[in-house]
Amino acid sequence: MSLKALIFDVDGTLADTERDGHRPAFNAAFAEYDLDWSWSVELYADLLNVTGGKERMTYYMERYRPQDTPLSAERIAELHQAKTQHYTQLLATGHLPLRPGVERLLHEARKAGLRLAIATTTTVDNVTALLRHSLGEESIAWFEVIAAGDVVPAKKPAPDIYYYALEKLALSAEDCLAIEDSENGLRSAVGADLRTLITINAYTDGQDFSRAAFVFDHLGEPHLPCQVLQGSLPHLSYVDVALLQQLAGQ
Numbered sequence: 001m002s003l004k005a006l007i008f009d010v011d012g013t014l015a016d017t018e019r020d021g022h023r024p025a026f027n028a029a030f031a032e033y034d035l036d037w038s039w040s041v042e043l044y045a046d047l048l049n050v051t052g053g054k055e056r057m058t059y060y061m062e063r064y065r066p067q068d069t070p071l072s073a074e075r076i077a078e079l080h081q082a083k084t085q086h087y088t089q090l091l092a093t094g095h096l097p098l099r100p101g102v103e104r105l106l107h108e109a110r111k112a113g114l115r116l117a118i119a120t121t122t123t124v125d126n127v128t129a130l131l132r133h134s135l136g137e138e139s140i141a142w143f144e145v146i147a148a149g150d151v152v153p154a155k156k157p158a159p160d161i162y163y164y165a166l167e168k169l170a171l172s173a174e175d176c177l178a179i180e181d182s183e184n185g186l187r188s189a190v191g192a193d194l195r196t197l198i199t200i201n202a203y204t205d206g207q208d209f210s211r212a213a214f215v216f217d218h219l220g221e222p223h224l225p226c227q228v229l230q231g232s233l234p235h236l237s238y239v240d241v242a243l244l245q246q247l248a249g250q
């Protein structure tokens, strides 16, 4: 088969957004609402097992604050809106760069005529803010499909968001590759029958990626070689379109 499209996850894949982006934005929203919740870097590692900000706050409340009066779903949604505002403001400061190789691969993919899509559990506002502040306003239109957030009822690890992206692209799974960073993301993509390439990060290192086609530390650059952590490949310094086409054909 020939590769027709790449479907990218966002958080942890395009940029390391969790520790210094989403987490402080949640904390800023909690402070704004006079809640005595504060999520440390360590605690957040556990909270990340639950995808979706509203779902994550609900999990925190049930697991870590069982004595407190529970917040209503409406309150959680309000808090989440405030968090999105803090997060997009944080992105505007430009201190959350794209991961190595991401910008290069996007340019190469466009040149090679590959179609691009996004499948994420975060909100579309957060995706467009990240693209705007890292690659410029025009980059939003590079992605034919931005499948995000509550557009499907079940978030990752359910396959729904990838099924949704495939349906919008009008492609079958075998025409595409997914690029993810987490076990939840991998389960979602593989659940939709997508071959998946993983780039790990500090929060996802050590998770179960046995069903991934390949695992790298990052996508690499000519001056910053990547490491192949799983999958047999000859030595290479970065992931390019030729390699992705080869992977898709295997």
Ligand code: XBP
Binding pocket: 009, 010, 011, 012, 018, 022, 050, 051, 052, 053, 054, 083, 119, 120, 121, 122, 123, 126, 156, 182, 184, 185
């Ligand atoms: C990302 C998420 C999101 C973000 C926070 O997972 O789980 O919930 O942490 O964003 P993935 P929101 O990379 O697998 O899509 O608060 O907007 O949900």
Ligand code: MG
Binding pocket: 009, 010, 011, 012, 013, 180, 181, 182, 185
């Ligand atoms: Mg991710």
